[in-house]
Amino acid sequence: MMSKLSALRGNIGWDKGVGILLLVTLIVGSLITPDFATTSNLGFVVQDIGEIMIIALPMAFLIIAGEIDLSVGSALSLVSSTIGYSFAHGISFGFAILIGICVGAATGALNGFLVNYLGLQSLAVTIGTMGLFRGLCFVLLGNTPVNQLPDFWTGLGVNNIPHTFLPWSFVLIAPLVFFAWILLHHTKIGRWTFVTGISAEAARFSGIPVKRFKFLMYVATGVMVSLAAIVYTLRFASASPDSAMGYELTTIAAVLFGGVSIAGGFGTMWGVIFSVIELGAIRSVLQLINFSSNALQMVSGALLLFSVAFPKVIELLKSRREARVKKPSPSLASMRSVE
């Protein structure tokens, strides 16, 4: 209970903090290296963060509702492999995409069933489904990735929208981002997500069908993962069993850096959106000034630690200052409610 309260105080300002950090990065970036703020480079950045942004949206919902999903990377690869496998076996590419989306929804349904109806711990069980989905990719494609996808589709993956620097995938990503922001902050679904993360029991007593709601959230995650898989497959014009390696940890790091509390119940969509863009922008700047890619890995680790430690330190300092003002509150917070 205490950690949720501290997360509240710490996180209110956090998403604005990331927004400012993004602004600073953009400004400093364009100052120190002329290549950063060019339309083509920004286009590359948008393409780089495309899939991570799509997966980060449902991941934010899951973590705010108090759950997590480590299988999104392997699920993306499974959907991509399914599309490749179907296409290689004579199914039209458009239909293959539909099959892929169904497979994506199925991966979400499996996770949703295991977590909500079997009541298993989501962290542990999605480590299991991660291995399962990755294994299925190899069962499908073995050692032969699928290439030579139809030009119309791969064209979409590579070219930009005419007269702009934005890739075609932007047409899919922008509405998803806007829809996710509306859904979380302005609809019943979003309100349910927050309160379920704070206390699933109180949510159940408020007439919220918690089990079914979280199950559908996992299915929606599966569908979003399949959209990301389509963008991924078209961008790399191929489907291979070892794709999207490590995407799950990158996505979770981005969501947490966006100010979403791992304990559930707190976070903002803007924080997550800014965070995904910021991580893409900072990588681009650092690469353009020939910052070694090893250091890049260190930077993302440091940013992640900073995103959780900083609000906590602020909160501890504040409570210590408050403590000096009035009688120190009893150190052992009373467990039971007042009777």
Added chain:
Amino acid sequence: MQTILEIHGAAKRFGGVHALVDAHLSLNAGEIHALLGENGAGKSTLLKTLAGVHKLDAGTITLFGKDFISAGTRGSLEQGIAVIYQEPNLFPDLTLAENVFIGRQLVHGKTVDWKEMVARSSALFTRLGVPLNPLRLARGLSIADQQIVEIAKALSLDAKVIVMDEPTAALSANETERLFNVARSLRAEGAALVFVSHRLDEVMALCDRVTIMRDGSTVATAPISEVDTDKIVKWMVGRELSDLFPKAPAVIGETILKVENIGRTGQFADISFEVRAGEIVGIAGLVGSGRSEVIRAIFGVDNYETGSITFLGKKMQKNAPSKAMRDGIALVPEDRRQQGLFMPVSIARNSTITLLKSLSRFGLIRKAKENASAAEWAKKLQLKFNSLEDSVDRLSGGNQQKVVLAKWLSTNPKLLIIDEPTRGIDVGTKSEVHRFLSQEAAKGLGILMISSELPEVLGMSDRILVMREGRLVAHFDAKDANPENVIAAASGANA
């Protein structure tokens, strides 16, 4: 008799609620002392202070002549006081031996002395007449056996003061008898026991002296030989009933809820009753008599195996709270903090969580309408707050309960089920809540109310049902119910 424990002028305040005003209690060696009082009389707060969970704002506690320092259960244990809650808080994954010696495992040299711990704990268990296996895990232990482990923990530190909070609530007859024998043998060895219970028959059978608390203060202390149940009830209730509860007579409409012998193994069996529009039906009964379990089944939070429930003529679907809510049933749950509210969330959002569909247009929540609805109900319930955006955990207990009421009454239900409407609420807000409930009933709302506060049940209800050990044992109309026959029915004393 040598006095072990002396509590004088104990006072404690939580926000607006004065849990303890002027409580005092004295305990002699070799005595079983009953501590009685209605819910909210301050018993639990006093116990928690002895358990090291709270610190008093004022007053003194002297133990064996020295001042008592409240510092966690370990601190209390080491000073010789052991408090056993109704649901003991053991370590489910550790063995019983470890639970007894938690935090201070016996060692020889550096290593834990398992043989010694197992031997000592099984000796303690046999001494208490309950040969539990010290090597089994605490997970899955019955409540009665968990209590034995807690008592064994007390004995392992030869604590001289053992406080038991409603120990017999969840015990079977022979488990209760077993516990009493243990208590008597401890008394014989010179320990002082405090026995908190509502079961007057048990108190009369077991205890030597009795102390009665009301509204945070001690009102009477007497040897058991000089009192009888009626006198005790008078002390407990004290207040005249009528002036507190302005229950206006309401026009009783047609039946809205019909419960036909529903049952759930281990919790309640063939419960049947009806609630009509404009009527307040009160359910009295002791803690653990199954009342909360019945209403959780009606609202659909829990399942039930036998029987059926019809609401407004339609058969209700089992296990579907969201459906019940849509049909027009509202449930104000027993535990405000864990079940009723989302503590870190604002007043506005808490009170509109049940209205989101009606407040939205094309799926978007209209903020203005949301704030308007919250403000409207806050005014209706005379909620004391400074901004709708404040989180509810800053409010007093009474105002928190008003937010829960706002949350549910704003769905204008046909039936309001409310569990312990005014538990832990200051007296002022209490009467406001009562007046509000009777106004809503007068407008045709059917209310099914559970309360452990006798005056509240008697003062508010048109009809009173009494439950004991999972069964409906008595049924009174308001006019012919009185504290004596209700308590008699509830506690199974010579009915």
Added chain:
Amino acid sequence: MKGSSRHMQKNKLKAVLATAAIAAVAFVGAPTQAHAAGLKIAIMPKAVNNGYFTAWNQGAQKACKEIKATCTYLGPTEATGPAQVQFINQVIQKKYDVLVISAADQNAIVPSLNKAKAAGIKIVTSDADVATSAASSRVVAVLPAASARIGTAEVDWIAAATGGKGKIAVLSAAATAANQNAWIAAMGPYLTQKYPNMSWVGGTVDKSVFYGNDDPTTSTAQFDAILSQYPDVAGIIAPTTVGVLAAAQEKKAKSATVHVTGLGLPSQMAPYIEDGTVEKVGLWNPIDLGYVAVYAGAAAKAGTFTGKVGSSFKAGAKSYSVVAGGIAYLGDPFTFDKSNIETFKTIY
């Protein structure tokens, strides 16, 4: 630092090679300035922190010095297509003239290479090529030797070791590594025709391949899987530096009797050749691969080399011509055994 003495030795040898190269150039007479000075060349490995590619980069830097180009060694920390694409985008953004790249994924980087090509950057794949269907996305591929040649050579080495008899298995890298699969396909028929009393453990070659994913843990585990699944295996071919090293280490640790050969870096395999765990391994010189690829790129940028089949370009002393598939081969891989491991182990 103790390591420096080894370094000194290397410089001595390089000095020798360099003087030879200059002599050759002088001898032929100053060549027309085959490429404008001051080119910006990007050298991109599959992954940076890898011994093999450090040697590959040395060759490239040597060539850059000779043609007075500025070369930057950049690339991802893990060898995946998406990670490499980020760096290709950076090359496009920084408007390099030439990109010398070892493809981490034969398909995933093709769209980005096409973008780079459209931006006027001359692309040369080296060490690992893109998919044959995407050959147009690069000017030329500088590869060690024809897949068939590499495959058959490794079969000859294991045959020499096992005396031309017994069952053979293959410990490969990642399942999707295109060059590995090409070499293995070449090994299949060659073994059964050339060595009648040798055969594949799983009957056919593709049933006898175990994937080590180019990491020590999995490669070692798959070596054990081969031994436990086919206790009577006579020889194991590991056409990857990580695989052959893991196989040698595991053979020594378990004192197994199976013969091991494959493509291995002399510096890494030296201890196992010197103590007889492994009779012979082969590899081309990654330094040459880097060296030749830079020259190819520079020539393409200067317009003196088109990359069409039949066209050719000069790299240092030798000239290389392009055969079918737009590929320039360096020639047969060197082989290292007790006799020459001493000299090679300090070079790469």
Added chain:
Amino acid sequence: MKRLLSIREVPIFGVLVLFFGVAALGNHALFSASGLHDLLFTSSIICLLACAETLIIVMKHIDLSISSTIGFSSYIIGKNASNGHGLLYCLILGVIFGLAVGAVNGFLVAYLKLPSLVVTLGTLYLVRGLFNQVARGDFINSDKVPHLLTYMADHTFVKVPYLFLVALAMAIVVGFVMRHLRSGRDLYAIGSNLPAAHLAGIAVEKRTFWAFTAAGGIAGLGGAILLARFGQAQANSGLGIELSVVSACVVGGVAIAGGIGTIYGAMIGALLLQTIVMALGALGVSQFWQGVVNGALLIAAISLDKILSSRSQRTQIMRVSA
């Protein structure tokens, strides 16, 4: 004397024996001495790290950073050995490095009360990036590996590989601490019921801090075993094994929900997973199916764990008179 395996490990030990039997039937070599030797030799790293991870999971926390720690430590030991320092000197450096990473994790989780998943995910990246930055393309060759380590890798003591003996010794030491020392028992109490642990006067912060520090130290020492096992060290040593260590613990009965599980169970879990890999290999099941089997096995183990604990939790809630 208390039974070696508590009721939770018996079913899993049974599955281990069963699987080993089935695999051996499929391929007699597996059942032979060398089969057993391979099993112990191959799983020595995971067994060693399982000791560290069990300390953490029992407290209802998780430590993802051990793979970066063990990788970097193996490089530190190898690099210093190749610079001519004695084995003991290198070992101490490796352990100190491990303890340092553990202490950082411990401080952030215990005193700043940050969630352990986020902290160790951060240190996983941080240490791996640091490792890449320091090691770059450098490669510790097998001839630079200290002779004692290569000797231990190649030899056995009464048929048992030395590397496994090291893991076993660590298991016995850590097992002893968790079984017989107060500090060890307190870890179970913290994982089983945190609020009650605070009230029972257990020094929760201190214990948590030292548990993470010890886990780092074990991973630091593990660096030497990793170096011996693979005869080399480079920038991607140890990459990605953290999830297989967590799987081994969970399969071995160490509950993610905390409070339950022993070192021996985790070791059995590690051996079971390795047996599965070898059994599938021996039965000729293609590598591609092994990923599917491992994932399914982990899900089955978690479900079994849930069923086991929920069935025994059904206490008699209250009394219903006849």
